[in-house]
Amino acid sequence: MTNTTTAVSRRSALALGGSALALGLSGLTAQAQQVVKVGLILPMTGPFASTGRQIEAAAKLYMAQKGASVAGKTLELVVKDDTGTPDVTRRIAQELILNDKVSVIAGFGLTPLAMSTAPIATQAKVPMVVMAAGTSIITDASPFIARTSFTQAQSAATMGNWAAKNGVKKVVSLVSDYAPGHDSEKFFAEAFKADGGEVLQSLRVPLQNPDFAPFLQRVKDAAPDALFVFVPSGVGAVLMKQFIERGLDKSGIRLIGPGDITDDDVLNGFGEAAVGTITAHLYSAAHPSALNKAYVEAFKKANNNMRPNFMSVGGYDGMHLIYEALKKTNGATDGAGLVEAMKGMAWESPRGPISIDAATREIVQNIYIRKVEKVDGELYNVEFATVENVKDPVKAGRK
Ligand code: DHB
Numbered sequence: 001m002t003n004t005t006t007a008v009s010r011r012s013a014l015a016l017g018g019s020a021l022a023l024g025l026s027g028l029t030a031q032a033q034q035v036v037k038v039g040l041i042l043p044m045t046g047p048f049a050s051t052g053r054q055i056e057a058a059a060k061l062y063m064a065q066k067g068a069s070v071a072g073k074t075l076e077l078v079v080k081d082d083t084g085t086p087d088v089t090r091r092i093a094q095e096l097i098l099n100d101k102v103s104v105i106a107g108f109g110l111t112p113l114a115m116s117t118a119p120i121a122t123q124a125k126v127p128m129v130v131m132a133a134g135t136s137i138i139t140d141a142s143p144f145i146a147r148t149s150f151t152q153a154q155s156a157a158t159m160g161n162w163a164a165k166n167g168v169k170k171v172v173s174l175v176s177d178y179a180p181g182h183d184s185e186k187f188f189a190e191a192f193k194a195d196g197g198e199v200l201q202s203l204r205v206p207l208q209n210p211d212f213a214p215f216l217q218r219v220k221d222a223a224p225d226a227l228f229v230f231v232p233s234g235v236g237a238v239l240m241k242q243f244i245e246r247g248l249d250k251s252g253i254r255l256i257g258p259g260d261i262t263d264d265d266v267l268n269g270f271g272e273a274a275v276g277t278i279t280a281h282l283y284s285a286a287h288p289s290a291l292n293k294a295y296v297e298a299f300k301k302a303n304n305n306m307r308p309n310f311m312s313v314g315g316y317d318g319m320h321l322i323y324e325a326l327k328k329t330n331g332a333t334d335g336a337g338l339v340e341a342m343k344g345m346a347w348e349s350p351r352g353p354i355s356i357d358a359a360t361r362e363i364v365q366n367i368y369i370r371k372v373e374k375v376d377g378e379l380y381n382v383e384f385a386t387v388e389n390v391k392d393p394v395k396a397g398r399k
Contacts, residue, residue: 036073036333038322039096041089041107041117042132044081047208050234050265051109051132052081055315057303059106059131062319064302070323071331078102084109086116093117097124103333104129106318109311110232111135111179118142125335127342129321131314132233135179136394139362144335146342146361148321148354149314150282151392152180152230153187155258158367158387159228159280160191163256168225170198171256174215175230177204184230184258187393200224210235212242219253220246226254229261233311237266240274249273259284259381262372264309268379270372277372279381282365283310283351286380295350308350317349321356353389360395 040059042052056079068075078100082089089108096102097120105121106129108114114133118141121128130138130147139145163171173188175181181204189199200222203215210231219227227248231239239261243249255261259281262274285296285307295316299308321342326333328341339361346355354365367390370381 034072034074035076036070036104036326036331037076037078037096037100037102038104038106039093039100039102040077040079041082041092041096041105041113042079043084043109043113044079046084048084048109048232048234050263050309051311052107053306054265054309054312055107055109055131055318057299057306058308058312058315059319061299061302062316062323065298066323071326071329073326073331075323075326082109082113084113086112089113090116090120093120097126102126103335104322104338106322107131107315108133111138114138114145115141115179118145121145127325127335127338129318131318132311133180135183136392137179139360139395143361144339146321146339146356147363148318148356150310150363150365151394152183152258153393154365154367154390155280155282156184156186156188156230157191157393158369158390159256159258160188160193160197161195162278162280162369162385163226163228164192164195164197168197168254168256170200170224171226171228172201172203172219172222172224173199173228174203174205174212174219176207176210176232176235178207180232181207181230188228205231207232210238212239213246216242216246216248220248220251223251224253226256229255229257231260233260233263233265233309236261236263237269240270244271244273254278259310259370262370262381264307264381265311267372267381268307270379272374274372274379275374278369280367280369281310281381282367283313284368284370284381284383285309286375286382287351287368288383289348289350289352291348292350310351313349313351317347317351317354320347320349321345352386357391357395359398360392362392362395364389364391366390
C-alpha cells in the first residue's frame with residue numbers, strides 16, 4: 001500500500017516534473033526565438049573611456065526612444081568593457097558569440113580593437129558594426145563589417161582642401177603615432193599639397209601618455225601658418241592645455257585639424273584660448289537641425305547633462321542600422337542576410353544625412369567646416385561650410 005502510494009505519487013511527481021520541464025523548455029524556446037542580442041564592446045575604463053561612455057549612452061538612448069521590440073523580436077544589449085586592449089576585445093567578441101549567442105557585435109572604440117576582432121566576425125559570420133574607429137582599412141578587414149562612425153581621411157582630406165584655399169600656406173602636422181594618425185597625416189598632406197600648400201614637418205607622438213611639450217617647441221620654432229593636429233577623442237584636452245602653456249595660442253600659429261581635437265566631450269573645458277580653432281568633422285552638438293536639437297536635449301536629459309560628441313552619433317546611428325536591418329529581414333538574424341540588409345541604407349542622423357555605401361559598407365556623410373565660438377556662454381564647434389556626401393577617399397572609385 002505504502003509502496004503503491006509512493007509509486008503513484010512518484011509517478012504524478014514525475015508527470016508533474018515532466019510537464020514542468022516541458023513548460024520550462026517551451027518557455028525557453030519561445031524566449032530564445034524572441035530575444036536578439038547585440039554585444040556592445042567598448043573601452044569603458046582607461047584613457048579612452050569617454051568613447052565608451054558616449055557610445056553606450058547613445059545606444060541606450062536609441063533603445064529607450066524606439067523601444068526594445070523590433071520585427072517581432074526583443075532586442076537586448078550586452079555591454080562589455082574591453083579597457084581599450086585589442087586582445088581583450090577579441091576574447092570578449094568570441095565569448096559573446098559562443099556563449100551569449102549574440103547576433104551582432106558592435107562598438108570598437110579604437111582602430112586596433114576593430115582590427116583584432118575583424119577575423120572573428122568573418123569566421124563566425126556575425127555582423128560587426130564599427131561605431132567609433134576611423135582608419136580607412138577597417139571595412140576591408142571583413143565582409144561582415146559595416147561602419148557608422150567615420151574615416152579620418154574624410155575629415156583630414158576636407159581640411160587639407162579648405163586650408164590651402166583659405167590662406168594657409170605652410171603647415172606642421174602632429175598626429176598620434178598609430179593607424180588613424182597616419183591616415184590623418186597622409187590624407188591631409190595629399191589634399192593640402194594638391195592645392196598648393198606646403199608641409200614643413202610631419203611629427204608623430206606616442207598614442208599612450210603623450211607628452212606634447214617637446215613637439216610643440218619644434219612647432220613654435222618652425223613657425224608655420226598653422227598646426228594640423230590629430231589626437232584621438234579624449235586626448236585633445238591634454239594637447240590644448242600644453243598648446244596654451246607654451247604660448248602657441250598667442251604666437252599666430254593657427255590650430256587646425258579633424259574635429260577630434262575639439263571634441264564636444266571636452267571642448268567646453270578648454271577656455272577662451274580654443275576660440276577660433278578651425279576643424280573639419282562629421283558632427284557638432286551645435287549642428288542646426290531640428291533632429292539634432294532634440295537629440296542633444298534628450299541625450300543631456302538622460303545623462304546628467306553630458307553633451308553628446310561625434311562618437312555618440314556612431315553609436316546612435318549604429319543602433320538605427322541594426323534595427324532597420326532586422327526590420328528588412330523580418331527579424332531573421334542570419335549574419336550574411338543582416339549585412340546585405342545594411343548595404344545602401346540611408347537616413348537622417350543628428351549629424352545630417354548619411355548612408356552606408358552598398359559596395360564598401362562604408363559610411364558616406366557630410367563633412368562640415370567649423371569654428372570654435374562662444375554661444376550662450378559655452379564653447380561650440382559652429383558649422384559654417386558643408387562638403388556634402390563625402391565618401392572615404394580610399395574607396396571613392398569603388399562600385
Ligand atoms: C580613432 C579613435 C578616436 O578616438 C578618434 O577620435 C579617431 C579615431 C581610432 O582609433 O580609429
